[in-house]
Amino acid sequence: MPSRPIKQLYFSVKPNRGAGRQDALSHIEEAAVLSPINGKVVVVTGASRGIGKGIAEVFASSGAHVAVVARSADAATACADALKAAGGEAAPFVADVGDRRSMNDMASSVAAHYGGIEIVCANAGIFPSATLEDMSAQAWDDVLNTNARGALFTLQACLPWLKRAESGRVILTSSITGPVTGYPGWAHYAASKAAQLGFMRSAALELAPYQITINAVLPGNVMTEGLSDLGPDYIDRMSHAIPLKRLGSVKDIAWAALFLASREASFITGQTLIVDGGQTLPESLDAL
Numbered sequence: 001m002p003s004r005p006i007k008q009l010y011f012s013v014k015p016n017r018g019a020g021r022q023d024a025l026s027h028i029e030e031a032a033v034l035s036p037i038n039g040k041v042v043v044v045t046g047a048s049r050g051i052g053k054g055i056a057e058v059f060a061s062s063g064a065h066v067a068v069v070a071r072s073a074d075a076a077t078a079c080a081d082a083l084k085a086a087g088g089e090a091a092p093f094v095a096d097v098g099d100r101r102s103m104n105d106m107a108s109s110v111a112a113h114y115g116g117i118e119i120v121c122a123n124a125g126i127f128p129s130a131t132l133e134d135m136s137a138q139a140w141d142d143v144l145n146t147n148a149r150g151a152l153f154t155l156q157a158c159l160p161w162l163k164r165a166e167s168g169r170v171i172l173t174s175s176i177t178g179p180v181t182g183y184p185g186w187a188h189y190a191a192s193k194a195a196q197l198g199f200m201r202s203a204a205l206e207l208a209p210y211q212i213t214i215n216a217v218l219p220g221n222v223m224t225e226g227l228s229d230l231g232p233d234y235i236d237r238m239s240h241a242i243p244l245k246r247l248g249s250v251k252d253i254a255w256a257a258l259f260l261a262s263r264e265a266s267f268i269t270g271q272t273l274i275v276d277g278g279q280t281l282p283e284s285l286d287a288l
Contacts, residue, residue: 033264034258034259034262034263034264035262035263035264036062036063037059037062037063037064037119037258037261037262038062038063038064039063039064039065040063040064040065040118040119040261041064041065041067041110041114041115041116041117041118041119042059042064042065042066042067042117042118042119042120042121042261043067043069043106043107043110043117043119043120043121043154043158044056044059044066044067044068044069044121044123045069045070045095045097045121045122045123045124045150045154046069046070046097046123046124046125046173047066047068047069047070047076047079047121047123048068048070048072048075048076048078048079049070049075049079049224049225050222050224050225050250051123051173051219051222051224051250051253051254052070052121052123052124052173053079053250054249054250054251054253054254055121055123055173055250055253055254055257056068056079056083056090057083057086057088057250057251057254058251058254058255058257058258059119059121059254059257059258059261060083060086060088060089060090061086061087061088062258064088064089064119065089065090065091065114066080066083066088066089066090066091067090067091067093067106067110067113067114067117068080068083068090068091068092068093069093069094069095069106069124070092070093070094070095071094071095071096072094073092073094076092076093076094077092079092080092091110091113091114093106093109093110094106097122097124097146097149097150097151097153097154098145098146098149098150098153099153100153100156100157103153103154103156103157104156104157106157107157107158107160107161110158111161116161116164116165117158117161117162117165118161118162118165118166118167118168118169119168119169119170119171119261120154120155120158120162120168120169120170120171121171121173121257121261122150122151122154122155122170122171122172122173123172123173124146124147124150124154125146125147125150125173125192126142126143126146126147126189127143127186127189128142128143128189129185129186130185130187130188131184131185132187135187135188139188140188143188143189143191143192144188144191144192144195146192147189147192147193147195147196148192148195148196148199151172151196151199152199155170155203155214158170162207162210162212163210163212165212166211167211167212167213167263167266168207168210168211168212168213169212169213169214169260169261169265170203170207170212170213170214170215171214171215171216171217171257171260171261172196172197172200172214172215172216172217173216173217173219173253173257174193174196174197174200174216174217174218174272175189175190175193175218175219176218176219176220176274176276176279176280177189177190177193178190178191178192178193178194179193179194179197179218179272180218180274180280181279181280196216197216197272200214200215200216200270201270203270204269204270205270207269208269211266213260213265213266213268213269214269214270215260215265215268215269215270215271215272215273216271216272216273217253217256217257217260217272217273217275218272218273218274218275218276219248219252219253219275219276220242220248220274220275220276220277220279220280221238221239221242221247221248221276221279222247222248222249222250222252222253223235223247223248223249223250224250227247235247240288241279241288242276242277242278242279243277243278243279243281243282243288244277244278246277247277248275248276248277252275253275256273256275259273260273
């Protein structure tokens with residue numbers, strides 16, 4: 001084959017019945033693995049850093065118009081400017097996922113700027129550490145309000161425009177912690193992420209009549225600014241607990257979100273996709 005950049009391809013074999021015994025790959029068609037999302041409007045909450053930033057980068061590089069949503073105007077603007085400098089289309093929007101009015105105002109502003117909303121990546125979340133003995137009611141409420149209630153407010157704010165879209169998509173950033181595993185010090189975080197999935201399954205039934213799908217990506221340990229704050233010892237222990245022997249990248253999660261937002265995922269709703277390098281698979285340490 002001639003030398004050329006590698007593209008995402010699938011191959012369709014068309015045998016030439018009149019040519020006798022020939023190379024079965026003599027007729028190869030190439031096409032994109034996923035349908036293009038050029039011009040699709042995607043809202044990404046918590047988009048100024050970590051997994052949210054990775055999601056924003058992947059969607060922008062794939063041709064989507066990205067609404068970068070963050071609590072900090074400076075952070076949202078910096079992220080949007082970086083996406084545009086890389087050739088993408090993005091605009092910053094300031095909102096707090098725990099505040100219904102703030103989210104409603106954000107969704108209205110995005111729709112006015114881009115003409116609608118077709119994809120929502122409800123990614124914003126917090127994960128402070130606290131033991132059961134030390135956990136205050138306020139700490140519990142802060143995590144549940146941001147992670148679980150924030151997903152509700154995000155969806156509610158964007159829903160009027162998702163209903164008008166040809167095929168709306170909602171992708172939650174959940175976690176293996178809570179739905180699948182546990183970790184000391186993160187009982188409130190685990191509860192919030194498990195709550196997201198219960199919310200998702202019921203929401204999927206209400207959204208189905210509008211051809212809107214809702215699914216969740218469950219990351220394992222991913223290298224983000226927040227994880228870096230936990231120190232090298234934590235990162236080293238986590239890396240050794242993963243069969244692939246590395247932490248995930250934000251792009252690993254973003255590509256999973258892009259698939260769930262695609263036309264090819266149109267018959268998938270109310271489901272979870274674990275992206276953890278095999279972290280949840282071993283029955284014991286002897287398997288590693």
